Amino acid sequence: MLRASRAMATTKEAKLIDAFINTIENFIQLSDAEKQLLQSAVTRVDEVKKGQVINCEEERPSHVHVVVEGWAYRYKYAEQGDRAIVGYLLPGDMSDIHITLLDHMDHSVGALTPAKIALIPLETIREIYENHIPLSYAFFWSSLISESILREWFVNNTVRPADKRVAHLLCEMLVRHQLAGLTHDNSFHLPLTQAELSDAVGITPVHTNRVLQRLRSEEMISLDKKRLAILDLERLMQFAEFSPSYLHLSEAYLRRLSN
Amino acid sequence: MLRASRAMATTKEAKLIDAFINTIENFIQLSDAEKQLLQSAVTRVDEVKKGQVINCEEERPSHVHVVVEGWAYRYKYAEQGDRAIVGYLLPGDMSDIHITLLDHMDHSVGALTPAKIALIPLETIREIYENHIPLSYAFFWSSLISESILREWFVNNTVRPADKRVAHLLCEMLVRHQLAGLTHDNSFHLPLTQAELSDAVGITPVHTNRVLQRLRSEEMISLDKKRLAILDLERLMQFAEFSPSYLHLSEAYLRRLSN
DNA sequence: CGGTGTCTTGACATTTCTCAAGTTGGGTGG
């Protein structure tokens, strides 16, 4: 029975590996044994619907979640029902590694699109902490990267006007999609609703709409049927004051980007 | 020589322990040996002047810094010279544990007041990672707490209007000072300039001034000669939509707060 | 083919910013 579920997991993990392991290897090279270990750590892969809650604020999840396919997002509601989107999770991103050391979620996580989510039991992660120090570095590292991204998001919403905020976010999304190999010619699938974009940059949907129109009319981007194309990356980055330093890209990735 | 500097350090560390070790012990109880280890990890205690830079963006520090006395702050400049203050560091806070795994600072750290800063060499931290797993949990934990605080700051600046932002920040500062035992009757020393407060909540100094006046005239706070008193904590917290859950306080601390 | 969610537009309200001019207060040199 245990064996069976292992086997099931194995067929799915190929996908987990593609994204998550790839991400980790931006930090350290993993041995085959370590990859295998991560593979077998996944006990389940859930298919969740758009909008479904994956982790709820205040709860204590029993598993750590990794996005395999689709988009998820971190969010928090303020009192009058205003939602702040605190981060987007792309394939390969971990949602809640904090929970191995903290006793409750301080935010919620939900699916922004239909998604596949891999689950790893907390105890497995704890075992890794004890016995596979390089891998625990990797978890710590990935958490530090999300902290750095969050910090830049904070700066974005704190000092920049609405149009630059949106532009900055789009630049980041482009780079992160490039890293994941999900772009063609600076264009990629952006499943966000204008309202979902708004909640990440802290402006009104109506205003987001007008900002996007301006970016389009100035021919920095085109956005149609959820496909975003960056038409003039140079100019967009400059306009947004975007510098990818905070993403802590490895040399290898920086090279990949410049192609 | 080495021995001498150790001895020097030892006299100073009593302070380090008071704050930093205390903080850590909010997470796990440390053995005497572990406390000793942390003590001896400090190779130097610097006295820095107000405004002095401790870590600079893009650089790679050789030491991790811990605030012993005074306030420090994390910040980033946007292009037109706008500064975003990304966090305040109180005694006991670590400034740059990230640097053990990332290759450059993605933000700067400076002193907001005259301060004493303890330095721990990177290699020492790395040794701890390898040989003292519980202590490395503690470092990881403290980094997760700052991430959670940052997340709440993000929410604050993303969904709340100016007056609530300021109120929320003041609530947080009160709690953090209470934890550090730095309050008397809900009042404490707030060394911030109105401009420094402004850069943390993303509004103009002029506007901050008016917001503070409103909070004063509504008798929620009083603020004079850098001494902040929360006159009606209940009301201020409600107004700010403040809930300390994101600070991940231990039961023990929550009890302490309710006195 | 109808319906619901998303996008778009316009007109107006509100919040926050900008600029510019005081005012206050603590610190320093004479």
Next chain:
DNA sequence: CCACCCAACTTGAGAAATGTCAAGACACCG
């Protein structure tokens, strides 16, 4: 001890950015 000075704080008036409300257009889905 005084006089001055500079940084921080305050105030006012008008400008700019962003929000609100309401209605219509569009587009995808069942």
